[in-house]
Amino acid sequence: DSVVYWMRMEDVRIEDNTAFALAGKKAEELGVPLIVLYVLSPGDYTWHDRSSKKIDFILRNLRWLKPKLDELNIPLYIKSYDKRLQIPRRLVTEVFPELGANHVFCNIEYQIDELRRDIATVKRGREKGIEVVPVHDRLVVPPGKVMSKAGKPLSVYSPWQRAWADLLSKDKTYLEMSDIPKGNDASLKKDKRFGKLFDVTPIPDHVEGFELKDSEEVHKLWPEGTDAAKELLHRFLHTKARKQQLQLVSPLSEGAEEDDKKSRLKVYQDGRNLVDGDHSSRLSPYLASGVISGRMVLNEAKTMGSKGRLETGRDTGLGMWVQEVAWRDFYNHVMAIWPRVSMGRPFLEKFADVQWEVNEDHLQAWKDGKTGYPIVDAAMRACAARGWMENRVRMVTACFLVKDLMLDWRLGEKHFMQSFIDGDLAANNGGWQWTASTGTDPQPYFRIFNTLTQSEKCDPNGDYIRYWVPELKNLKGKAIHDPFHSLPSNEFKKLGYPAPIVDHKKARERALFRYKNVGEKE
Ligand code: FAD
Known part of the structure; x- marks a missing residue:
C-alpha cells in the first residue's frame, strides 16, 4: 500500500x-x-x-x-x-x-x-x-470564508479586502504553514515494488506543442525553484531599490547598481504605476505556479509589520503590497463563487451583448506591438519576450484592445494566457473583466484610459518605450509618446514605425455608444 x-x-x-x-x-x-x-x-x-x-x-x-x-x-x-x-x-x-x-x-x-x-x-x-x-x-483564505455580515458573498473589493484582513487578524490559523513531510526510509529505493519508481519516469524536456523558443533569456529572467522565489521575496521586502535597470535583466542577476536611498517598498509605494524600472516584486510567476505560497509571502511580510502584525492599510508600501497579494485571493474567490467567469461569461450579464468589432488585422497589430501607440507596442513586445508585463501596462494594453479597438475582451484574455509565464485564470480574467467594465468591481464603462496620457504618466522619460521599440530609440522628449502627431510626416515615415491604427477620440465615442446602448445596433 x-x-x-x-x-x-x-x-x-x-x-x-x-x-x-x-x-x-x-x-x-x-x-x-x-x-x-x-x-x-x-x-x-x-x-x-x-x-x-x-x-x-x-x-x-x-x-x-x-x-x-x-x-x-x-x-x-x-x-x-x-x-x-x-x-x-x-x-x-x-x-x-x-x-x-x-x-x-x-x-x-x-x-x-x-x-x-x-x-x-x-x-x-x-x-x-x-x-x-x-x-x-x-489561497491564504479559502473561498466561502470572506462574507458580508449577512453571510453573503462580497463582490466589491474594498469591503471584501477589509473582511479578509479582519479574518487574518482574528484567526491565526490562516497563516499557519505546513511542515515538509519526513519522507520515506532510505530502504524504499531498494524495495522490489517501489524502488523502480525512482528511475522510470524522467521529467520530459518539453511538452509537445509547447516548445520554448529563446529559452536562454527566459530562463535567466525567471530562474526556477522555491529558493529563487524566496530570494525575490527577500530582495523586494528587505533591500534598497536599484537605479534604472534594463528590462530584460533578471532581478536576481549581479552587477546592477544599488541606489541606497530608498527601500524597494518605498519605491513601490511611490511608483508602483511606473514601468520604466524594476518597481514590483516580480513574484507572480512563482505564485501562479505555486512555487511559493501566499502564506509564505504574507508571513515574511508580517515580520516587518509593526508589533509583528500584518499591515494591510494603503498608507505604507508594505500594506499596499499586501493588498495586491489579497487581489489574488479575491479573484480566485470570485471564480469559485461565480464559476461563469471561468466559462467565458461576463460577471455583469448585462454586458454580454456589447457589439464587438471583428478585425483580424487590428488584433494581430495589437499582438505584434504594431498599433502605432508606442506604450501599447512596447508593452506587447515586452510581453512576447519576457512572458510578463508590469501591472499598469496590462491595464493600458487591455483597455486599448477593448475600448479603442472595440475587440472582444475574451480575445485579449486568451492572448495574455497564451503569452504569460504567470498566466493565472482568475487574476487574468479578473483583470480583463475589470478593464472591459464587465467584472465584479469594474472600471465604469465611461472611464476610458487615454493611452497617451497613460504613457506620459507611467513612462515619463520614454525609457521603457525606447528599450522595447527600437524604431523609436532616437526620439527625444514628448514625441516618444506620440511620434505620428509630433513629427513632420517625412520624418515620421523614416522611422519605419506604423501610424496609429485607430483615432483615440473617435474610438472613445464608439465605445461609449456601444456600452451605453448594449444590444442595440449602431
Ligand atoms: P506585485 O505588485 O509585486 O504583487 C505581488 C503579487 O500580488 C503578484 O505577484 C500577484 O500574485 C498578486 N497581484 C498583484 N496584483 C494583482 C491583481 N491585480 N490581481 C491578482 N493578483 C494580483 N496576475 C497574474 O498573476 N497572472 C495573470 O495572468 C494576470 N493577468 C492580468 C491581466 C490583466 C488585464 C491585468 C490588468 C492584471 C493581470 N494580473 C495578473 C495582475 C497583475 O498585473 C500581476 O499580478 C502583477 O503585475 C505581477 O507583478 P508582480 O509580481 O511584480 O506584482
Missing part, C-alpha cells in the same frame, strides 16, 4: 504544501510509502490556453524539486495523458492501483473544469475503495 500526494499543475513546491503535508502524515500513520504523482495533461494546457513559457517553467520547477524529493526518498512519478476528460477514470483504474494507493491527497484547483475533474475522481475512487481527499491550500 501507499499514500499518494497528487501534485497539481500549479502546485509545484514541497514547502508549506497542505496536501503534501497531510499525505506525509497519513503515510507515517499507516507506515506505508509516500509517493508524489504529477499528471502532465497537454490536452488541458491547450484547452486552457497555457503558454509554452509557463509549461517550460513548470517542468523546470519539477526538475528542481526532483533531487529534493530524492533526498527524502520520495519518488516523483510522472504520467502524461493527452485526453483530459479521461484523467479521473485512468487515475482510478490504472495509476492508483499500480501505486497501491488507498489514500490520495491533492490541493483544490478552483477552475470549473478542475473542480469537475476532482468530483469525478473522488466518486470513482470511492467506488474502488480509494479515498481521494482534495483540500484547500492555494
Whole structure:
C-alpha cells in the first residue's frame, strides 16, 4: 500500500504544501510509502490556453524539486495523458492501483473544469475503495470564508479586502504553514515494488506543442525553484531599490547598481504605476505556479509589520503590497463563487451583448506591438519576450484592445494566457473583466484610459518605450509618446514605425455608444 500526494499543475513546491503535508502524515500513520504523482495533461494546457513559457517553467520547477524529493526518498512519478476528460477514470483504474494507493491527497484547483475533474475522481475512487481527499491550500483564505455580515458573498473589493484582513487578524490559523513531510526510509529505493519508481519516469524536456523558443533569456529572467522565489521575496521586502535597470535583466542577476536611498517598498509605494524600472516584486510567476505560497509571502511580510502584525492599510508600501497579494485571493474567490467567469461569461450579464468589432488585422497589430501607440507596442513586445508585463501596462494594453479597438475582451484574455509565464485564470480574467467594465468591481464603462496620457504618466522619460521599440530609440522628449502627431510626416515615415491604427477620440465615442446602448445596433 501507499499514500499518494497528487501534485497539481500549479502546485509545484514541497514547502508549506497542505496536501503534501497531510499525505506525509497519513503515510507515517499507516507506515506505508509516500509517493508524489504529477499528471502532465497537454490536452488541458491547450484547452486552457497555457503558454509554452509557463509549461517550460513548470517542468523546470519539477526538475528542481526532483533531487529534493530524492533526498527524502520520495519518488516523483510522472504520467502524461493527452485526453483530459479521461484523467479521473485512468487515475482510478490504472495509476492508483499500480501505486497501491488507498489514500490520495491533492490541493483544490478552483477552475470549473478542475473542480469537475476532482468530483469525478473522488466518486470513482470511492467506488474502488480509494479515498481521494482534495483540500484547500492555494489561497491564504479559502473561498466561502470572506462574507458580508449577512453571510453573503462580497463582490466589491474594498469591503471584501477589509473582511479578509479582519479574518487574518482574528484567526491565526490562516497563516499557519505546513511542515515538509519526513519522507520515506532510505530502504524504499531498494524495495522490489517501489524502488523502480525512482528511475522510470524522467521529467520530459518539453511538452509537445509547447516548445520554448529563446529559452536562454527566459530562463535567466525567471530562474526556477522555491529558493529563487524566496530570494525575490527577500530582495523586494528587505533591500534598497536599484537605479534604472534594463528590462530584460533578471532581478536576481549581479552587477546592477544599488541606489541606497530608498527601500524597494518605498519605491513601490511611490511608483508602483511606473514601468520604466524594476518597481514590483516580480513574484507572480512563482505564485501562479505555486512555487511559493501566499502564506509564505504574507508571513515574511508580517515580520516587518509593526508589533509583528500584518499591515494591510494603503498608507505604507508594505500594506499596499499586501493588498495586491489579497487581489489574488479575491479573484480566485470570485471564480469559485461565480464559476461563469471561468466559462467565458461576463460577471455583469448585462454586458454580454456589447457589439464587438471583428478585425483580424487590428488584433494581430495589437499582438505584434504594431498599433502605432508606442506604450501599447512596447508593452506587447515586452510581453512576447519576457512572458510578463508590469501591472499598469496590462491595464493600458487591455483597455486599448477593448475600448479603442472595440475587440472582444475574451480575445485579449486568451492572448495574455497564451503569452504569460504567470498566466493565472482568475487574476487574468479578473483583470480583463475589470478593464472591459464587465467584472465584479469594474472600471465604469465611461472611464476610458487615454493611452497617451497613460504613457506620459507611467513612462515619463520614454525609457521603457525606447528599450522595447527600437524604431523609436532616437526620439527625444514628448514625441516618444506620440511620434505620428509630433513629427513632420517625412520624418515620421523614416522611422519605419506604423501610424496609429485607430483615432483615440473617435474610438472613445464608439465605445461609449456601444456600452451605453448594449444590444442595440449602431
Ligand atoms: P506585485 O505588485 O509585486 O504583487 C505581488 C503579487 O500580488 C503578484 O505577484 C500577484 O500574485 C498578486 N497581484 C498583484 N496584483 C494583482 C491583481 N491585480 N490581481 C491578482 N493578483 C494580483 N496576475 C497574474 O498573476 N497572472 C495573470 O495572468 C494576470 N493577468 C492580468 C491581466 C490583466 C488585464 C491585468 C490588468 C492584471 C493581470 N494580473 C495578473 C495582475 C497583475 O498585473 C500581476 O499580478 C502583477 O503585475 C505581477 O507583478 P508582480 O509580481 O511584480 O506584482
